Amino acid sequence: MTQIILDIKSCKECPAFNTTNHYSTDGWDRMEDWVCKDADNRKIQGAVEWHEESKIQIPEWCPKRLIK
Numbered sequence: 001m002t003q004i005i006l007d008i009k010s011c012k013e014c015p016a017f018n019t020t021n022h023y024s025t026d027g028w029d030r031m032e033d034w035v036c037k038d039a040d041n042r043k044i045q046g047a048v049e050w051h052e053e054s055k056i057q058i059p060e061w062c063p064k065r066l067i068k
Helices: 050-055
Strands: 017-020 032-036 042-048
Touching: 042 050
Parallel strands: none
Antiparallel strands: 017 032, 032 042
8 A cells, every 4th residue: 555645734735625515695705614525524614715714724633644
């Protein structure tokens, strides 16, 4: 088996990243929930807007996180 290690700064860069709940009652809003496919679609952060993306850290429970 081959092991590949990725250095990422955001969950958006991970292959296990996915988004859900793309809908809003206001047509101008663009919010989405960030989920991790490798953690049974566990929610990383809810109702994320574009200007908040850089503030969201990789969670401690991330299944791909390596402990140093």
